Amino acid sequence: MEQLKFGMAQPLKRREDVRFLTGKGRYVADLVPDGALWAAFLRSDHPHGEIAALDVSDARAMPGVHLVLVADDLLAAGVKLGMKGERIDTRDGGLGAGPERPVLARGRVRFVGEAIAMVVADSLDAARDAIEVISFDINSLEPAVCLESEEPTIHSEASRNRAFDFAFGDEAATGSALAASTHRVSVEVVHNRVTAAPMEPRAAFAEWDGERLHLCVNGQGVWVQRNELSRMLGLPRDQIRVTNPDVGGGFGMKAMTYPEYVVLAQAARQLGRPVAWISTRSEAMLTDNAGRDLVARAELGFDAEHRITAYHVILVTNLGAYNSQFGQAIQTELFAKVLTGVYKVPVGALTARGVYTNSVPIDAYRGAGRPEAILTIERAMDEAARQLGIDPVALRLKNVVRDFPHVTLEGEVIDGGNFAGLLETVAPRSAGYADRVAASRAKGRMRGIGVASYVEAILGDPHEIALLVLDADGGATLYVGTQSNGQGHESVYSRMIAEATGIAQDLIRIVEGDSDRIAKGGGTGGSRSVTVQGTAMRATVTAMIEGFEAFLAEEWGQDGVTFADLSFGAPGTNLRLTLAEAAALARTRGRLDLVDRSEKIVLDGRSFPNGVHLCEVEIDPETGGLTLDRYSVVDDFGVLVAPNLVEGQVHGGIAQGFGQAVTEWLVQDEDGQVLTGSFMDYAMPRASDLPMFGFAERGIPTRTNPLGIKGCGEAGTVGALAAISNAVRDALAPLGVSRVDMPFTPNRIWTWIEEARHASS
Secondary structure (H helix, E strand, O other), rough: OOOOOOOOOOOOOOOHHHHHHOOOOOOOHOOOEEEEEEEEEEEEEOOOEEEEEEEEEEEOOOEEEEEEEOHHHHHHHHOOOOOOOOOOOOOOOEEEOOOOEOOOOEEEEEHHHHHHHEEEEEOOOHHHHHHHOOOOEEOOOOOOOOOOOOOOOOOOOHHHEEEEEEEOOOOOHHHHHHOOOOOEEEEEEEOOOOOOOOOOOOOOEEEOOOEEEEEOOOOOOOOOHHHHHHHHHHHHHHHEEEOOOEEEEEEEEOOOOHHHHHHHHHHHHHHOEEEEEOOHHHHHHHHEEEOOOOOEEEEEEEEEOOOOEEEEEEEEEOOOOOOOOOHHHHEEEEEEEHOOEEOOOOOOOEEEEEOOOOOOOOOOOOOOHHHHHHHHHHHHHHHHHHHHHOHHHHHHHHEEEOOOOOOOOOEEEEEEOHHHHOOOOOHHHHHOHHHHHHHHOOOOOOOEEEEEEEEOOOOOOOOEEEEEEEEEOOOEEEEEEEOOOOOHHHHHHHHHHHHHOOOHHEEEEEEEOOOOOOOOOOOOOOOOOOHHHHHHHHHHHHHHHHHHHHHHHHHHHHOOEEEEEEEEEEOOOOEEEEEEHHHHHHHHHHHHHEEEEEEEEOOOOOOOEEEEEEEEEEEEEOOEEEEEEEEEEEEOOOEEEEHHHHHHHHHHHHHHHHHHHHHHOOOEOOOEEEEEOOOOOOOOHHHHHOOOOOEEEEOOOOOOOOOEOOOOOOOHHHHHHHHHHHHHHHHHHHHHHOOHHHHHHHHHHHHHHHHHHHHHH
């Protein structure tokens, strides 16, 4: 067979948008079975306290109430209360702390919003009414709400609230190299806490037919959910079906299981009736895993020629009240993947301390460790350029990796790239900057420019499977192990199959998010989907076509049957069949094995998308108001399958980066109460906050997968935080403002300006 054409770099119209825009999308709320019962949760209004009394008898007697569950009820039913939580290797050779995170609070509450009890009733109103009559008393304890809170102790398993001490790299050699450096530059970078706030809040329903459990949940994959339900409920995996319907945004936050899903499933099993729950936005603010929330102190050393000699990062990261599913790994192992960014660093180290506080747990949020690492080193490089009196692009060009393959300090191999070439595209994009500075000054405003180079390590499960079935109507059904959260997978996958097989794209059906219909998959996360799923699809189509070539060679009595130009043929003959025609022939011969094929793949290495972000901000010193005036980005995503969808992913990533940098901040007061519990208080970015983005792609195919693709889903956020931060620092530097911390709200910027003015007067 000839080399498969698998994904052409042509614009792609998203076919799923038709049903979304015409109201035909099917989300969890649209699929709740008729006659389902509704669940509501009693949640703690204390950040920290002992449960002194809990009496649910009045709630159980309320009209319409079918079931009330507390922790003891779950234990009596044989449910394991403790949820899965990542534990990493620590510097002393052990594992990070592993305190239990119960699905319903047992004995103590540890954050505002933690679930204490669940009521199931005929209607949501009835369930909420019953919540109101539950009698409970919490003896309030002092909360630990900041990164320095060593007392009071939240978990007995974590002395001084330490979850872990992590070390990567050679600390001793890094210290020696820094001490011997001609120049040393330090910067502290605060990464503010944010919430994912997807358009569709979390939701699920569970149903039990007497033998099998079905959980429908708006997640980023079904197998993690199924496996955890199996472990916690004591059910064999083959007695559990998990489905993901259409999902209105995930951003990493929906990749893991949550307490509500386990309790819903147990309630459905006990009652034999479907039980549904849909989060409100206020519940989401309190209970969705949050993102970021760390402070990093970085130090760079340079020699007399301004080449980097060493790099050390010391960070403290907030895990919230419990280990979330992946939380311990994010600001440690994942941060380390891109610790040194795009630069040649002879020696470096990362030391990280994780702490527990009385707040909602932290887990993956778009980028998961990579935006934090890139923001840290790019802020350090910009500060170094300022202190050394060098143009920030020139300093980057002096230190950027130029030789490939490049082995990072973490041992990862970046097989190819053009970091310097992408940086060199910045100069023409900033043309006319001096004139724009003058125009801003004429209006009484300040302008700043910020640049940031980034590299990302594509993460997630390297395993994937694809099942392709050729249907009797001449079309095909593709079963995939990933899960779309709005990225356009249905359109991308169907076109890739169409281009490889010749089957019309509108006859290719995509099945995802159903643990009964495909045996295993890695879900969606870490920008893995098209790279890993596409490779599995390619392997499946290749194996299927090879099977048909052998079948037709026997059927025709011809040697050398090949699939070329989207049809099978034999040399020297006029024998020709399309794949659909060959499938029809195979059916008449009873060869159903040919029309149903699946292949599993494992990628040997990661891909490393990279790029450069350049932006300009304008600041009104009288109000502190910030305008993102210009923004351009050039990326290396390898081979593009659908350039317009890639650009859309970059746009969305930049918007989320802008949100964290400028408007978004999930805030608790000193008493542990959440102050930003709705969109009245938590400022989501709006379209009017953002300029038109300039986007260019300079792809160098990767050799780590046969498609040459590098993931793109999180890259916009990875670069945006640093570019915007550096632009704000640049704008305020003439006033003597030496430190800026996200988010860059008007009040904070105005305060820095006023403090600088008073200091200079």
